[in-house]
Amino acid sequence: MSQYHIKSLEEYFQVYHKSVRQPETFWEEIAEENFVWKKRWDSVLDWNFEKHEIKWFDGAQLNITENCLDRHLATRGNKTAIIFEPNDPSEPSEHITYRELHRRVCQFANVLKDQGIKRGDRVCIYLPMIPQLAVAMLACARIGAVHSVVFAGFSANALAERINDCECKIVVTSDGSFRGNKTLNLKAIVDEALETCPTVASVLVVKRTKEEVNMKEERDFWLLPLLDAAYKDCDPEIMGAEDPLFILYTSGSTGLPKGMLHTTAGYMVYTAYTFKNVFQYQENDVYWCTADIGWITGHSYLIYGPLANGATTVMYEGIPSYPDWSRFWHIVEKHKVSQFYTAPTAIRALAKENISFVEEFDLSSLKVLGSVGEPLNEEAWHWYNDIIGKGKRPIVDTWFQTETGGIMISPIPFVTPTIPTFATLPIPGIQPCLMNDEGNEIKGNPAEGRLCIKFPWPSMARSIWGNHERFKETYFSLFENKYFTGDGALRDNTGYYRITGRVDDVIIVSGHNLGTAPIEDAINEHPAVAESAVVGFPHEIKGNALYGFVILKETGETRDHDNLRKEINQIITERIGPIAKLEKIQFTIGLPKTRSGKIMRRILRKIANNDSSDLGDISTLLNPEVVEEIIEHSKV
């Protein structure tokens, strides 16, 4: 039996129990047998949830790119590492072998060095889904620089906020990006952002859309000539196990986005291990994750996990609806995709379209179907299972977070029997528990409570960049000696977990985490707005959409409300990005507040949900009279 590759339910239970009884031996054996190290660790795990310090494989030395690239060259040099599928289906796809990828990464790493980038420096990557994005990340890891990938749909303001938070020295971007039949001028967004980013000394620009861009002398450089002039060899920097690998920002319920800090060895071991098991990847499979690399799913399951296993990973530049809604299935057929991993919001959007978009294509190469990012509702599950899987391919509903680095709760296909809407069982090494409001663990089944993890795992985030106190506060202060996920969950009689959704002020829209506070801050910037509150409400495709309750400064404001709505959404687009736009905006005279002045979002959520029948006791509110008013106006 190989612990690294679980093949039966019996094996799963054996391995799981070992991972709980002897966690250090379990991870040590996996680390030893499946990766290359420059130096062995002194200790497998040092941890203290109270001090919120976690170290895995401390004392070990390695370079993650050696594990993702160099070690495959002898046996897989000519194997395709990345298949790039461009936005435009008439543009040829690109097959990049492990040897070619290795060369490109080394050249890019040398370009970074020539720009003065050193071990520990932060590099912001703001690129569309093109191979240079993967190359840039790996090039950072090659020389020990810390990458901070920012999703190329974020606005200049959001980009600047992220660049400044971790003081990036350089930005890697492109002239523009193709998304369906639109082009976006990324360089112009970067130019705007850099007006307020004093730490950035240079910008490397990939040519993609070939549109006119401004190049600032001595700051901006086209990448290609620099790559052409660079050496093709670059020795990997020898990194410590706990040296930072990357920072990735995620929204919190309040304040600035949190720069989750991930380190090297534990992240590598865990993402590789989960990739192998959750997708049951076999040597000649073609694996496709549709997530953007700007999110954790893209980092862990488009780049690091697959490449550490020597897999072939597909990278798609475009959107599911371009040139029409058959594009995903076209790509599956074209590249004979074996594992397909996407988000519920995409599944729901695809399911709404005519079935002929699917039927035209040969999907017989598919073996495993995956879902991530938000709850996969029963209807969408059945469509995925029946129409795409033809009732024969297991669906893995995988639960994890930017903070957890890798998949935590998920079926193992062909091993774990699946039930719609259940993420099922924890991955070996993961010890979930449910907590009640009094702070006690709920033992026994069935149970419902707040989802926590009571033992460290190798890929957990180690800190929030520059704010360890906030890390402690957010994840380790609510429940003693436990990591709190921010999610609610239930556990059925068989011990299967079902994730029910966020229990904090984070709303997941189309699989994107959005904190309510930054959106409210943006709304409040409008000169006519006095105060606002944002809540989520169920949306057929997006899972949740945003509902804003807005108080205007001047009651009886005579301005055109539709215009105001547009202006508010415009500000949100500028401050955060179009993903945070409000679906509905209701102007109101007040917001329900507790006597201590806290907005009662529970009430607003119910109203937005069109469910104001049972609002609970509102008599303790500071202003119970506004509730009636809000309900009445919500109906118009």
Ligand code: PRX
């Ligand atoms: O609420 C959970 C939801 O997505 C949150 C994490 O978002 P993010 O850090 O952006 O990472 C998304 C990709 C891993 C979680 O707290 N979530 C993620 N996967 C699932 C899910 N909710 C239900 N079922 C899932 N499979």
